[in-house]
Amino acid sequence: MIDRRLITSFDWLLLGLLFLLAAAGAVNLYSAASSFGGEGAPVFLKQLYWFGIGLVSMLAVAMIGYQRLDFLAYGIYGLVVIALVAVLLWGKVVGGSQRWLALGPAVVQPSEMARFAVILVLAHYFHHRDQDEPYTLRQLIIPLALVLIPAVLILKQPDLGTAMMVIIVGASVILVNGVRLTSLGLAAGSVMGVMPLAWGFLKDYQKRRIFSFLDPEADPLGAAYHLIQSKIAVGSGQFWGKGFLAGTQSQLHFLPEQHTDFAFSVLAEEWGFVGGLVVLLLLAAVVYRGLLHALRAKDRLGMLVVAGAVASIFWPTVINAGMVLGLFPVVGIPLPFISYGGSSMLTTMTTIGLIQGVAMRRYVFHRH
Amino acid sequence: MFSPKKMRRSPVSRTRGFDPAESPQVRRIIFTAALVVGLAFSALLGRLWYLQLLQGEHFREQSENNRIRLVDVPPRRGLIFDAKGRLLADNRPAFTLAAVPEDVPDWEQLGRRLQSLVGITPEDIQRARRAARSQPPFKPIRLRSHLDREQLALLETFRYELPGVKVLVEYRRAYLNPLPAAHVVGYLGEINQRELEKVPRSLYRMGDFVGRYGLEASRERVLHGRRGAKQVEVDALGRELAVLQELEAKPGHDLVLSIDLDLQLAAAKALGEEAGGVAALNPKTGEVYCLYSSPSFDQNSFITGLSAAEWETLSKDEKHPLKDRAISGAYPPGSTYKIITAAAGLAEGVITPETTFFCSGEIPFGRRTYKCWAYKKGGHGSVNLHKALRESCDVYFYRVGMRLGVERLAKYARAFGLGRPTGVPLPHEAKGTVPDGKWKRQRFGEPWQDGETLSLAIGQGFTQATPLQLARMVAVVANRGRLVTPTLVKKVIPPGAAEPVPEPPGLSSKVPVDPKHLEIIHQGLVAVVNEPGGTARRARLPGIQVAGKTGTAQVVSLAFFKSFGKEENVPWRFRDHALFVAYAPAEDPTIAVAVVVEHGGHGGSDAAPIAHAVLEAYFGLDKLDQAGKEAKEKTTAAAQAGGAARETAGRAPVSGDSGAH
Structure with missing residues (x-):
């Protein structure tokens, strides 16, 4: 028998928010991909299908519960690292980078799972050290290594966006757990020092994107063209938008990658400030529900797992929307629920499963 | 149930008492996080506000006048030259009529005009409109390619009545000497979706051409170049008004081949309608001078687009013109294999030159009874190695094969480069077959029969080799013991570079046969062409000594062959293959050649006359021949001039004038 409190404590409001976001995303994708006469199922249907799979995955993770996943933390982490190495050795090359691994008929992208594994393994590590005082840099060597191993493997594929997300989410968990202020300063300094080194890792096209962000006039033909066209699309939406299926920037294909990375500019163009505001507020609401559960969690493990899950929704949102609005350089990070992408949808929903799992158990004591 | 010790290790008991909501530190961190989230979302909303409400009017106007387009500038593909600097693959402008869908106000009217x-x-228009649906409306749709001058003039005259119509100037591959060098140079084809997914998007786009065959395919990387882009402003009719910015395309590298067009032409002419392959290379360096496969095909038809009917004839042709026989046609080597049997016999000490x-x-x-080809004449009598090579005595080599056994024969066949790709930089190279006991068991599940060794020793049976492998094999005798790697590209010329970059020479490996033994075989091969009784007297050249070995490879069993009665009655596909391998000048060879004429x-x-024609072209004697015919009384002078050519150490072509002295 399932404890009744597990069900009453489930965050139904959060679930409602997810449905609203998925609906907004699908409607927008219907428009963003309508002018392409592609083959197969329409993109918006595929997105809904992935949302369905994501729901199942979310419920599964929520039911399993974070304590049981805690026992598996190193196992899951190990599997992901092995899969990432396998991708580098035997992965499928698509569009010049090696991200997919064929397992029989299924093709998986282990880099998407990396975020999930890093959250679990960090929460596990900090939970079991159970240290109240903020961590010093020296004490953080192992957690940092746990973050950097998968991140470097992903960067090798090369997949800058996903590698960056792993690092940012990992760093968020470490920060939420507590880092001594002086150590933080030192870390910031050393990151600055490592920057030139990391620069060497970047591919030419990635460097060009960063340059073109810093100086759009220098490269109006490449990434800056995308930025300019995206800003025109968003800005021309004005208050009410141009109307569904009526965005000229998107329907006439001035926008690049309009159903993936730049899906939000299609939305802002057709639904205007009103549409953009609603979607951003919905995403903010998801993040705040998450933070609430982090605070309510009844142990450090739950708090950290939720913090990680919140970070892995918050950061892509800020980075993608920032990019579309011309605040950040062009990096291939999808906007949760709005950008098309099966594996991104699945990861997002699975991490929300972690939040639900913690929320459900906030009044339940373990019976281990 | 649990021991107290275990209880203490469980996570629950360890963290008992820690409640995040109660911990002031955790509260502080979560509230900080909430603050960061709030600020970030406020920034995004603020930016949205700024772009859409404060700047909205400005951007709305920009979107309405968005006439700035990004246009691809495809790179110029690298050119391909032959050894003497003659252009084999060029890029020529082709004019294509296209329409930009979003700039066409009325398709019906445009169609009528x-x-x-x-x-x-009207069907063309229908097709174009269908195609337009699956791509951005500002992308031109091709209506007709390869417009002629007259059509161009008409379109230019009525330009203003044709809104949305564009004439695209596209550089298309043009093969200037298509047939003689088709297989080596290869051809291009449009890139497909599957390939597109495998390459970086910056390099290839839909509609790009990529190498599909020959050097075009194997050297795609250097030939392709890098695309550029330009930002153009267009007017309401879609015409380009101004180029705002341009990122220049980087052309591909040009290639200078070691292939000599004269030799290709000579091989093509000599083979005529026959199916077969010719390979000629420098026995010291491995540079390939000639690589011809007959019948050939016109590569240009792949660029302008093959019609279904054309494709049908090409692919269904009994003689398979698309197959490169010089590198992927594997044939029983026939008696040319006796070179290997002889070398193995001498090297292993089972025979001496006097045996x-x-x-x-x-x-x-x-x-069974194993026959010599000369059994009708009553055989060759007493035969030593020299005579055996000269007259191609099968019985002699049966005996040598019996003494060697299959494994030792196979070892030397491999040392001479059979049974594996030569490494020539072309796709689709066949590796041929070197049979041995292990191979037979794997292939047929049966042990090796001793009788098969006899067939093997004279190059019949399971052994298969390509013309290029055979050229390389005879080159081992010519250079006294080195197996060269064939190369095709002499120099690569990077765009804008003053100096071409020479390609590294091919590697060569040592063949485990004493040069003294190869010298003896060499004498035998000279005799084949030059001594009375030799089997290839037709390969002789005026003034230049040629060494060679003939071969005739059975395609069907002798009994079946005889069942047709006279030789002329045997159907083409059952006739023997004719082979000839040679090198010249015998004393210091600069060229080795192999010819296979299928069912020839x-x-x-x-086969020997074809090698003769290629060698003639190589030494420039074919031009002398012509001069000689024009001045019939001076034929002897031509031969003398040929001798002079030999003294100038081979390669220098001798002009027709010198023959007229």
Whole structure:
């Protein structure tokens, strides 16, 4: 028998928010991909299908519960690292980078799972050290290594966006757990020092994107063209938008990658400030529900797992929307629920499963 | 249930008492996080506000006048030259009529105008409109490619009545000497979706051409170049008004081949309608001078687009013109293999140059009788190695094969480069077959029969080799013991570079046969062409000594062959393959050549003349021939000039004038 409190404590409001976001995303994708006469199922249907799979995955993770996943933390982490190495050795090359691994008929992208594994393994590590005082840099060597191993493997594929997300989410968990202020300063300094080194890792096209962000006039033909066209699309939406299926920037294909990375500019163009505001507020609401559960969690493990899950929704949102609005350089990070992408949808929903799992158990004591 | 010790290790008991909501530190961190989230979302909303409400009017106007387009500038593909600097693959402008869908106000009207001007049919228009649906509306749709001058003039005159119509100037590959060098140079084809997914998007786009065959395919990387882009402003009719910015395309590298067009032409002419392959290379460096496969095909038809009917004839042709016989046609080497049998026999010490066998025209072995080709004449009598090579005595080599056994024969066949790709930089190279006991068991599940060793020793049976492998094999004798790697590209010329970059020479490996033994075989090969009784007297050149070996490879069993009665009655596909391998000048060879004529008859009578033609072209003697014919009384002078050519150490071509002295 399932404890009744597990069900009453489930965050139904959060679930409602997810449905609203998925609906907004699908409607927008219907428009963003309508002018392409592609083959197969329409993109918006595929997105809904992935949302369905994501729901199942979310419920599964929520039911399993974070304590049981805690026992598996190193196992899951190990599997992901092995899969990432396998991708580098035997992965499928698509569009010049090696991200997919064929397992029989299924093709998986282990880099998407990396975020999930890093959250679990960090929460596990900090939970079991159970240290109240903020961590010093020296004490953080192992957690940092746990973050950097998968991140470097992903960067090798090369997949800058996903590698960056792993690092940012990992760093968020470490920060939420507590880092001594002086150590933080030192870390910031050393990151600055490592920057030139990391620069060497970047591919030419990635460097060009960063340059073109810093100086759009220098490269109006490449990434800056995308930025300019995206800003025109968003800005021309004005208050009410141009109307569904009526965005000229998107329907006439001035926008690049309009159903993936730049899906939000299609939305802002057709639904205007009103549409953009609603979607951003919905995403903010998801993040705040998450933070609430982090605070309510009844142990450090739950708090950290939720913090990680919140970070892995918050950061892509800020980075993608920032990019579309011309605040950040062009990096291939999808906007949760709005950008098309099966594996991104699945990861997002699975991490929300972690939040639900913690929320459900906030009044339940373990019976281990 | 649990021991107290275990209880203490469980996570629950360890963290008992820690409640995040109660911990002031955790509260502080979560509230900080909430603050960060709030600020970030406020920034995004603020930016949204700024772009859409404060700047909205400005951007709305920009979007309405968004006439700035990004246009691809495709790179110029690298050119391909032959060894003497003659252009084999060029890029020529081709004019294509296209329409930009979003700039066409009325398709029906446009269709009618274009029909009267250049004969575009309503079906063409229908097709274009269908195609337009699956791509951005500002992308031109091709209506007709390869417009001629007259059509261009008409379109230019009525330009203002044709809104949305564009004439695209596209550089298309043009093969200037298509047939003789088709297989080596290869051809291009449009890139497909699957390939597109495998390459970086910056390099290839839909509609790009990529190498599909020959050097075009194997050297795609250097030939392709890098695309550029330009930002153009267009007017309401879609015409380009101004180029705002341009990122220049980087052309591909040019290639200078070691292939000599003269030799290709000579091989093509000599083979005529026959199916076969010719390979010629420098026996010291491995540079390939000639690599020809007959019948050939016109590569240009792949660029302008093959019609279904054309494709049908090309692919269904009994003689398979698309197959490169010089590198992927594998044939039994016939008696040319006796070079390997002889080398193996000498190197393994089972024979000496003085060893003699008696040839009565046949030898019994097991339950069969193995015949010599000369059995009708009553055999060759007493035969030593020199005579055996010269007259291609089968019985002699049966004996050597019996003494060697299959494994040792296979070892030397591999040392001479058979049974594996030569490494020539072309796709689709066949590796041929070197049979041995292990191979037979794997292939047929049966042990090796001793009788098969006899067939093997004279190059019949399971052994298969390509013309290029055979050229390389005979080059081992020519250079006295080195197996060269064939190369095709002499130099690569990077765009804008003053100096071409020479390609590294091919590697070579040592063949485990004493040069003294190869010298003896060499003498035998000289005799084949030059001594009375030799099987390839037709390969002689005026003034230049040629060494060679003939071969005739059975395609069907002798009994089946005989069942047709006279030789002329045997159907083409059952006739023997004719082979000839040679090198010249014999004393210091600069060229080795191998010829296979499929179902061509006999090596001496059918393959040797083709090698002769290629060698003639190489030494520039074909031009002398012409001069000689024009001045009939001076034929002897031509031969003398040929001798002079030899003294100038081979390669220098001798002009027709010198023959007229």
